[in-house]
Amino acid sequence: MVTVLILWINFHLYCGNESDTEREKGIILQLNFLKKELKENNLGEYMQQIYPEGFIFVNALYGLSWCELALNVSDQQFKKEALQEALYAYGQITAPEATWNFDANIYPEYGIFYLGWNNYLLSKILQIDDSFPERKEYLSIYESQCNLISTALQKQKSPFLLSYENMAWPADMTVAMASLSSNRLLANQQYEGVIRDWIKKLRLNLDPLTKLIPHQVDPNSGAIIEGARGSSCSLMIRLLPEIDPEFAKEQYKHYQTHFVGTTFGLPSVSEYPNGHSGDGDIDSGPVIFGVGFAATIVSIGTHAALGNIRSADDQFNTINAFGFPFQSSNTKSYLFGQLPIADAFIAWSLCGNLMTELTALPFRTPFHLLSLFFIFMGWGLIHLFNRRSGCPPGRPFRRTKGNF
Numbered sequence: 001m002v003t004v005l006i007l008w009i010n011f012h013l014y015c016g017n018e019s020d021t022e023r024e025k026g027i028i029l030q031l032n033f034l035k036k037e038l039k040e041n042n043l044g045e046y047m048q049q050i051y052p053e054g055f056i057f058v059n060a061l062y063g064l065s066w067c068e069l070a071l072n073v074s075d076q077q078f079k080k081e082a083l084q085e086a087l088y089a090y091g092q093i094t095a096p097e098a099t100w101n102f103d104a105n106i107y108p109e110y111g112i113f114y115l116g117w118n119n120y121l122l123s124k125i126l127q128i129d130d131s132f133p134e135r136k137e138y139l140s141i142y143e144s145q146c147n148l149i150s151t152a153l154q155k156q157k158s159p160f161l162l163s164y165e166n167m168a169w170p171a172d173m174t175v176a177m178a179s180l181s182s183n184r185l186l187a188n189q190q191y192e193g194v195i196r197d198w199i200k201k202l203r204l205n206l207d208p209l210t211k212l213i214p215h216q217v218d219p220n221s222g223a224i225i226e227g228a229r230g231s232s233c234s235l236m237i238r239l240l241p242e243i244d245p246e247f248a249k250e251q252y253k254h255y256q257t258h259f260v261g262t263t264f265g266l267p268s269v270s271e272y273p274n275g276h277s278g279d280g281d282i283d284s285g286p287v288i289f290g291v292g293f294a295a296t297i298v299s300i301g302t303h304a305a306l307g308n309i310r311s312a313d314d315q316f317n318t319i320n321a322f323g324f325p326f327q328s329s330n331t332k333s334y335l336f337g338q339l340p341i342a343d344a345f346i347a348w349s350l351c352g353n354l355m356t357e358l359t360a361l362p363f364r365t366p367f368h369l370l371s372l373f374f375i376f377m378g379w380g381l382i383h384l385f386n387r388r389s390g391c392p393p394g395r396p397f398r399r400t401k402g403n404f
Contacts, residue, residue, distance in 0.1 A: 023350060027069060029332035030347040034062050035085065036331065037340050044092060047341055051282060052101060053113060054341065056093050060117040061344035063089025067124035068351030079128055086125045093118055103165055108152050112161040113169070116176030119145040123182035139186065146183055149176050150194045158222040159201035168219035170202075171232040178239040199244050210258045210273050212251060215283070230259045230271040230295030231284045238302040238352065252306045259295070260311070267314045269295040297345045301352030312353045319346065 037043035038059070047054030063086040070082035092098060093114075102110035109115075122142045126135065152161050160168040161176070177198055180191050205222040207214045212228035213236055233255050240248035258273040271284045271292030280286045285293030297319060303312035323334035323346070333343050 023354065024069060024073070026332060027065065027347050027350050029327060029330060030343050031062065031065055031069075031085070033331040033333045033337065034058075034340060034343055034347070038062060038092075043340055048101070051341070055098060055101075056114065056117055058341055058344050059089045059092040059098075060121050061348045063087075063093075063121045064124055065344070065347040065351050067121070067128055068348070068354075070128045071124070072351075072354045083125065083128050083132055086121070086128065090118075090121055090125060093121070106162045106165055108148050108161065111163045111172075112149075112152075112176050113163040113172040115145060115149065116172050116174075116179060119149070119179035120175050120182075123179045123186065126186050127182070142179075143183075143187060146180050146187075146191060149180055150191055153194060153198060156220070157201075158217075158219055159198050159205065160217050160219050160222060162219050166219065168217050169215065169232065170213045170217060171215075171235050174213070174236040174239050174243070178242045181243045195243060199247055203247075211254045212258065228258070228273065229284065230269045230292040231298070233259060234269060234292075234295045234298035234302045238298060238305050238349075241305050248306060252302070252308075255302075260299070263289055263291050266318045267311065268318070269299045269315075271295055293342075294345065297342065298349050300346075300349035302349075304353035309353070316350065316353065 034043070044055040044059055047058045051057065066082040066085045066089070070079045070086075073079070099110050099114065102114045104110060119142060122138060122145070126139055126142060129135070149161075153159070158168075160170055160173050163169050163172045177195065181195060183189075183191050201222070202213065205214070205217065205224070206212060207224060207227040210228045212233055214224040214227050215229040215232045216226040217224055233251075237248060237251050237255055240251055259270050261268060261270060261274070268291040270290045271280065271287045272278045272290065277290060278287070280293070284295065287293070296315065300312050300315050300319070303309070303315060319334075323342070324336060325332060325334050326336060333340070334346060335342055337343075
């Protein structure tokens with residue numbers, strides 16, 4: 001059984017090597033799965049029971065994936081469907097019940113996590129179609145929220161706005177700034193100065209160990225509470241090219257140095273910097289052999305956003321092999337459909353790796369050799385055990401009176 005599993009994983013390291021058209025179809029199948037779970041099985045509410053921001057995350061990622069796909073295709077009918085689903089997701093996260101977990105008494109209202117993902121999804125929706133009904137109303141909301149983010153930033157010294165009372169996570173702020181940067185495409189350049197000032201302040205608050213944006217900070221002083229981590233770095237660096245491409249390149253270089261590596265010969269992203277260890281938590285998801293679950297999935301889009309298509313493809317093929325994908329006629333899910341938030345992150349991450357050329361993938365060779373080693377070792381031990389027990393090779397050992 002173990003041999004079959006190892007061979008299955010090795011085979012699926014090749015199954016992700018698809019054309020852009022095939023990959024788009026695969027993402028659509030994933031979104032079909034998420035659509036059913038969201039609309040028929042209360043996925044948002046279920047995710048909220050597992051993660052503090054699960055409802056917002058799964059709906060925002062669902063909507064963003066539709067937006068990213070729509071921005072990469074010319075089919076008007078598909079764009080119409082994508083817009084409809086993205087607006088559905090936006091409607092979910094702006095419904096009154098979506099804010100119950102957030103504090104209305106902090107500034108900005110409900111915190112920058114909520115406002116950031118809200119506005120970032122809205123910024124992408126507005127880019128799909130410049131003439132859909134109510135677009136003017138949505139654009140007005142977007143501009144108002146951009147102004148709110150800008151005003152809040154200018155009222156404090158720290159580049160990090162509150163996510164919750166007295167707590168700030170730079171990743172939440174990065175999402176908000178990415179939404180602000182979309183103003184270049186949707187309205188005007190009025191926030192360029194705000195963005196430049198934010199990057200300037202951000203450079204003064206980097207983790208001294210890694211030169212990367214830290215994971216958690218004091219919102220008032222910007223002082224580091226927890227240094228850089230793989231999960232937040234993967235997300236932030238995936239978005240930074242939309243904000244400041246040059247700073248993104250600098251951060252990506254440090255990210256590759258401290259977090260990107262291999263595990264058992266396969267590409268992975270560590271949750272903690274090289275030479276350091278820690279446990280998994282609500283931000284990272286499971287951490288196994290030091291590999292961050294969320295960090296590694298999101299890194300597909302991170303590599304692609306920085307033009308490293310080879311690494312993006314390698315990482316996707318690895319996730320495709322170990323994610324145990326299941327595909328029906330019109331849906332696709334990973335991990336047997338038991339953790340849909342993973343499907344949402346995978347779909348969104350894959351959207352960042354479209355419109356690229358496929359590459360050769362020699363990364364598999366070390367893992368193939370390691371797999372063969374374990375297969376031969378396993379069968380060798382079975383053979384040795386059978387010989388010592390007096391059973392013919394290949395025949396299962398049975399306990400009888402004569403064996404005792």
